[in-house]
Amino acid sequence: MPSRRFFLGSAATMPIAPLAFSRSAQAQPLQTEVLSLFDNLPGQKAIKILAPATDNGASVLVSHNAAQQMFVASAIKTFVLAEALIQDDTPNVVATLSTTQLALNASVWSYASPTFNPPNLTGMVSERTAIEAMMTHSDNTGTDMMLAHTEPDKVRRFITQAGLRATAIPDSTRVFLGYLLGAPDYKTFTWERLLAEAGKPFVNPPLNPVETLASSANDLVSYYFRALQGRFFKNPETLNEFRRILTLDEVIYVVPFPLGASSYCKSGSIDIPGFHCLCVPGGMFFNNRWVYFAFIINWDAEAATDPATYTAFLSATSEALTRVFNALSA
Secondary structure, eight states, rough: SSSSSSOEEEEEGOOOOOOOOOOOSSSSHHHHHHHHTTOOOOOOEEEEEEOOBTTTBBOEEESSTTOEEOOGGGGGGGHHHHHHHHHHHHHHHHHHHHHHHESSSSOOOOSSOOTTTTTTTEEEEEEHHHHHHHHHHHHHHHHHHHHHHHHHHHHHHHHHHHTTTTTTSSSSSHHHHHHHOOOGGGOEEEEEEEHHHHTTOSSSSSOOSSSOOOOOOHHHHHHHHHHHTTTTTSSHHHHHHHHHHHTTOOOOHHTTTTTTEEEEEEEEEEETTTEEEEEEEEEEEEETEEEEEEEEEEESSSSOOOHHHHHHHHHHHHHHHHHHHHHHOO
């Protein structure tokens, strides 16, 4: 494993310029309260909160820097999940996921894989197990298994057809690491090469036009707005499985999200010397209202970790969601 700390995974497993809010039908004090929560955070931030209007309440829209493409780390794994479920979209989707077997070996091993623990585990595992490893523990080996199975270009086609213009995924997490390390053969970067390169500095930035994990607050909210309502799936069983999997992210309890809301999320983070990222996107349902959101921060800090900023951002996110929850529950 690398001698310097590297992590690409869920925000739950990691130890803004003032925001400007668009006008909405909600009272101005709520916007001002939410605004103040992020005032003292460093770096570049993007935030979007959308609660569509219902018969019982007006819409809420909070937005800052929402069109900006930013690094979002493992938050892109939700797009891999969606494409996998689209490919298996039948009333028997759970049986298909449970019986489809995927190879676990050196062809898919990657760093930051707490479930599959390379190189100690090999064999065949179900597609459902790989998905749950990817989404629950942000396991990068599970992610590369699913990218190999669904095919990266098919995931990109889904992203394009969904109109998500600021979103980009890598061919695999291992290819992404190979590109960051400046390997000329990053497209065929092997597990052995990855081990051999441990401790070497990155020469390319995480957010780049070649191999990256990027999106925008607009794209993430647009995606969750449709995906959580089943717009991309034909069968209710597939939507049920999609929603179930998105309840498994530990960040729901680490942030924490408001008690009393059904919460869905796939978070992401990166923590390397010089660059850090946290991303918390998803949706909540309560009081017969849906709220969709994306909170993203990219910032520079020389240390391998920045727990103060990490904690402050998650605390502000929790408080923002709680204040929206309280306002719409009144």
